[in-house]
Amino acid sequence: MKVLVPVKRVLDYNLKVRVKADGTGVDLSNLKMSMNPFDEIAVEEAVRMKEGGGGHPAGTATEVVAISIGPEQAQETIRTALAMGADRGILVKAEGEVEPLAVAKLLKAIVDAEQPGLVILGKQAIDDDSNQVGQMLAALLDWPQATFASKIVVAGGKINVTREIDGGLQTLSLETPAIVTTDLRLNEPRYASLPNIMKAKKKPIDAKTPADLGVDVAPRLTVVKVADPPKRQGGAKVKTVQDLVAGLKAAGVI
Amino acid sequence: MPAPTGALTFDALRPPSPFMGETHRAWRDSLRKFIERELAPHVTEWDEAGHVPRDVFLKAGAFGLLGAGFPEQYGGWSEGFDRFHGIVTSEELARLGAGGVSAALMIHGIGLPPILAIGTEEMKQRIAPPVLRGEMQISLAITEPDAGSDVANLTTRAERRGEAYIVNGAKMYITGGMTSHYATTAVRTGGAGAGGVSLLLIDLSAKGVTRTPLKKQGWWASDTAALYFDDVEVPADHLIGAENQGFAGIMRNFNGERLGMASGATASARVCIEDAAAWAQQRQTFGKRLADHQVIRHKIAEMVQRVNATTAYLEHCAWRVTQGETPVADLCLLKVQATQTLEFCAREATQIMGGAGYMRGSRIERIYREVRVNAIGGGSEEIMRDLAARQLGL
Numbered sequence: 059m060k061v062l063v064p065v066k067r068v069l070d071y072n073l074k075v076r077v078k079a080d081g082t083g084v085d086l087s088n089l090k091m092s093m094n095p096f097d098e099i100a101v102e103e104a105v106r107m108k109e110g111g112g113g114h115p116a117g118t119a120t121e122v123v124a125i126s127i128g129p130e131q132a133q134e135t136i137r138t139a140l141a142m143g144a145d146r147g148i149l150v151k152a153e154g155e156v157e158p159l160a161v162a163k164l165l166k167a168i169v170d171a172e173q174p175g176l177v178i179l180g181k182q183a184i185d186d187d188s189n190q191v192g193q194m195l196a197a198l199l200d201w202p203q204a205t206f207a208s209k210i211v212v213a214g215g216k217i218n219v220t221r222e223i224d225g226g227l228q229t230l231s232l233e234t235p236a237i238v239t240t241d242l243r244l245n246e247p248r249y250a251s252l253p254n255i256m257k258a259k260k261k262p263i264d265a266k267t268p269a270d271l272g273v274d275v276a277p278r279l280t281v282v283k284v285a286d287p288p289k290r291q292g293g294a295k296v297k298t299v300q301d302l303v304a305g306l307k308a309a310g311v312i
Numbered sequence: 313m314p315a316p317t318g319a320l321t322f323d324a325l326r327p328p329s330p331f332m333g334e335t336h337r338a339w340r341d342s343l344r345k346f347i348e349r350e351l352a353p354h355v356t357e358w359d360e361a362g363h364v365p366r367d368v369f370l371k372a373g374a375f376g377l378l379g380a381g382f383p384e385q386y387g388g389w390s391e392g393f394d395r396f397h398g399i400v401t402s403e404e405l406a407r408l409g410a411g412g413v414s415a416a417l418m419i420h421g422i423g424l425p426p427i428l429a430i431g432t433e434e435m436k437q438r439i440a441p442p443v444l445r446g447e448m449q450i451s452l453a454i455t456e457p458d459a460g461s462d463v464a465n466l467t468t469r470a471e472r473r474g475e476a477y478i479v480n481g482a483k484m485y486i487t488g489g490m491t492s493h494y495a496t497t498a499v500r501t502g503g504a505g506a507g508g509v510s511l512l513l514i515d516l517s518a519k520g521v522t523r524t525p526l527k528k529q530g531w532w533a534s535d536t537a538a539l540y541f542d543d544v545e546v547p548a549d550h551l552i553g554a555e556n557q558g559f560a561g562i563m564r565n566f567n568g569e570r571l572g573m574a575s576g577a578t579a580s581a582r583v584c585i586e587d588a589a590a591w592a593q594q595r596q597t598f599g600k601r602l603a604d605h606q607v608i609r610h611k612i613a614e615m616v617q618r619v620n621a622t623t624a625y626l627e628h629c630a631w632r633v634t635q636g637e638t639p640v641a642d643l644c645l646l647k648v649q650a651t652q653t654l655e656f657c658a659r660e661a662t663q664i665m666g667g668a669g670y671m672r673g674s675r676i677e678r679i680y681r682e683v684r685v686n687a688i689g690g691g692s693e694e695i696m697r698d699l700a701a702r703q704l705g706l
Contacts, residue, residue: 072348090323092341134334141338250342251376255335256392 059175059212059234061104061119063144064165065097067128067135068185077286084185084284093135095247096180098142099240102247103210104178105143112245118212121145123172127156127164133263140258141250147263152275160268160275162194167271169199174235176217181206181239192239203237204230207244320589322407325582325616327623331396331631339397343404346375355410356673358533363491364416372417373446377401386428386440395630398568399575406579409587409675411682412533414576419488419534422569423450423496426511426561430553435513439494451492453483453514453539454562460484461695463498463562464506468541470499472548477501477512479520479544487689489537490525492516498558506559511552520544530681566691570643571633573690574626574650580679580686581619581654584661587676588612591665602664611660622646622653641703644696651687658683 069075070090078085093101101124103112110116124139126132127150136147150164169177182189196203204219208227211218217232222241232238250258268275296302306312318324329336350371358364372378381398382388405414420443427435427450442448459466468481479499486495495514502508516523522540553561589612592603602608629646632639658680662669669676687693 088324134337137334137338138341141342249346249375250338251389252339252342252380252393252397253376253389253391255338255342256389258338259335259392 059107059119060121060123060172061107062123062125062165062169062172062174062177063097063100063104063139064125064127064161064177064179064191065101065135065139066094066180066183066185067091067126067132068094068183071095071184077284081283081285083281091131091135093138094180094183094185096182096184096240096242098138098180098247099242099244100178100180101139101142101144102245103240104176105248106245107212108145109143113209113211119176123148123174125150125165125168127152127161129153136263137255137258138250140261140263141255142248143254144261146261149263149265150271151265151267155277156275157277157279158188158190159194159278160273161191162198163273164268164271164275165191165195166198167273168266169195176234176236176238178210178238178240181241192237196237199235199237201235201237202232203239204232205239206241207238208241209244210238318589318593320585320612320616322579322582322586325585325619326403327620329396329627331627331634332400335392336396336400340400340404343377343401344407346372346377347404347408350375351410351413352408355408355413355533359410359412359678360532360672362532363535364413364533369417369446369449371446373444378417378420378446379444382424382440382444383428386436387444388440395571395634396627398572399626399630402572402575403579403582406576407583409580409583409679410533411576411580411678411685412531415487415531415534416491419452419492420444420450421572422452422565423488423492423494425565425568426452426496426552427513429564430511430557430561431513432549435550435552439513448494449488449492450494450496451486451488451516452565453486453489453495453497455484455486457482457484457538461692464509464559465504466498466500466509468497468499470501470510470512470546472501475548477546477548477551479512479514479541479546481541483539483541485526486537486539487531487534489516489539490523490535495539496552498562501558502556508556509558509562510555511558511561512546513550513552514541514544514546515550518544518546529684530678531685567633567638567640567643569690570647570696571626571630573686574622574629574643574646577647577650577654577686578619578622578626580682581615581622581650581657583675584654584657584679585612585615585619587674588615588661588664588669591668608664611664615657615660618653618656622649625649641700644691644700644703647691648693648696651683651693654679654686655683 070092076085104122106112107114107119108122122144124136124144125148126136133149179192206221207219208222209220217236219230221228379388381393383390443450456466470477470479497512497514499512500508501510520542524538526536592608595602625646629642661676662680
């Protein structure tokens with residue numbers, strides 16, 4: 059089974075996000091970018107399917123292909139996936155914002171060409187938190203989907219996916235080909251080792267453009283405003299129970 | 313360590329390097345993840361406790377930190393590895409602000425190279441793989457109670473008796489000496505001076521070896537020992553290189569060590585700027601931020617000035633080494649430049665942070681206590697300048 063793993067280049071999760079002064083977005087200038095952590099989990103799962111591990115026998119995946127959509131530098135995000143164990147990469151070069159529907163359409167075009175048995179990707183990216191691409195891709199392909207996977211078992215031509223839902227665990231059984239999106243507890247991604255970083259340099263990355271894939275990526279959404287969350291106000295100490303009750307009443311809580 | 317943003321952060325303070333490419337960035341990213349997850353949360357605890365737990369060595373071995381730059385056939389990874397990957401490693405470890413943790417984990421960085429350079433094949437195969445997996449630890453034992461920088465005058469004697477050497481003497485200030493399984497030890501096998509020195513691989517659990525722990529100013533997470541040898545029998549095939557040829561093996565080690573120490577010291581100075589600048593921008597005094605007082609602004613600007621100059625010197629020296637040169641005078645002066653920069657930045661950062669920088673548990677407080685080990689260990693500033701002057705034909 060060939061496995062496709064879309065990976066997104068996002069602002070490093072360790073950094074504090076700063077809203078641009080004009081409120082049009084988030085300041086990304088000169089800041090460290092990394093692979094979206096949920097996508098890292100997807101890469102890890104795909105590589106385990108190939109190499110064996112995490113309950114998957116080796117060879118469950120025959121080939122792991124990492125795809126990224128973004129500027130030239132997104133190639134480094136693909137290299138990270140290659141250093142973790144993916145076999146080859148596809149970079150779709152696109153400057154500026156590419157919205158979830160456009161991403162899903164680009165991925166569909168790649169899926170049509172690659173014919174994978176599974177597309178596994180992060181449930182959402184930590185920059186815009188859209189949580190849409192996996193679902194849209196499933197709809198465009200008319201494939202079964204299981205989102206927020208916390209466990210994946212491939213057996214007898216089916217993909218059984220455990221999802222954490224309110225009040226318990228739900229297990230879905232999917233026919234292949236299928237779409238799976240990953241949640242935080244699925245696995246703990248490996249650190250790319252130095253030799254694998256060196257090997258990744260030699261793995262092929264195909265470059266494409268949205269035009270090659272026949273997809274119009276012009277934005278359809280308008281960002282009205284981006285603002286910082288309201289600053290937390292400092293608390294106040296009260297001396298007596300009466301003061302506390304009066305305060306709560308004044309705040310309209312009781 | 314959630315990283316602050318702005319121009320005065322550790323990452324923003326690292327000027328883009330013309331000598332570093334995609335693999336250096338990838339190595340930094342991966343190493344940082346490992347360090348953030350496996351080391352950073354524990355360094356204060358380990359430093360206070362005075363040791364790094366054994367399983368951390370195994371994790372560092374499995375990840376490849378210990379083997380980075382060592383030859384593949386002995387369990388390391390060296391294909392495509394250059395001096396700049398080594399610089400990245402030193403910088404990322406320095407970012408912890410816990411030199412004792414790096415000293416503990418990376419002590420094989422000086423203990424192992426003489427074996428790989430001039431040891432027998434059997435010795436390399438037996439020692440290097442377990443060391444690089446983190447299962448075994450090896451120290452370098454050169455300094456003696458009466459001979460430090462003056463390596464050629466060391467007095468620990470090894471006398472050949474049949475198939476063994478009988479070793480008598482003492483070694484002082486040996487990093488990792490309490491916990492290491494082996495020590496690459498400089499001994500006198502011949503006459504006076506440099507021409508009578510050999511290197512012996514000594515099993516520190518052998519009969520006649522006594523070790524005493526030494527308490528020190530900084531680097532608490534790494535143990536330091538005095539080693540005493542009393543008629544210690546060492547098999548003759550534990551000789552590293554030829555008899556009386558040990559001095560060259562010792563000297564060869566120093567150039568790489570100095571480049572590594574200079575990278576670490578420069579990155580530690582960057583940590584000083586990051587923490588002091590963050591504090592200066594947050595702390596209010598006399599109705600304004602500390603950072604708005606000219607005296608503080610100038611301190612921070614001068615720290616940046618010195619660190620950037622040192623970084624440029626460091627990168628140029630490292631580039632010359634990758635071109636096959638051994639610029640001894642510059643490597644010596646670079647080490648002095650780096651440790652003096654660290655000394656300046658540790659001082660100024662502590663002044664800026666005041667009481668907060670004097671309290672235990674902060675990176676600055678630890679770094680301040682690590683200035684001297686950097687300025688003295690691996691060649692003191694005085695020795696470095698003298699060696700440079702001699703190399704320059706004075």
